Amino acid sequence: MPQLNPNPWLIIFLFSWMIFLALLPLKITAHTYPNELSRQTPQVFKTQPWTWPWH
Known part of the structure; x- marks a missing residue:
């Protein structure tokens, strides 16, 4: 299951929160x-x- 692999999604999650917080x-x-x-x-x-x- 690819959604359980946190490798690409963690980076997307962190970058999206950094954009929101900026x-x-x-x-x-x-x-x-x-x-x-x-x-x-x-x-x-x-x-x-x-x-x-x-x-």
Whole structure:
């Protein structure tokens, strides 16, 4: 059975992974988002103390 002989397939496997590991990070880092993120100013909420009816 030729598929059990790892001699040619191991090299093909390793070269294909080296290509994937060389090209995919470049494609991922080149990705740009359509909307730029902006920082929002923190909102300070003014709370009222709760008045309990039985207190």
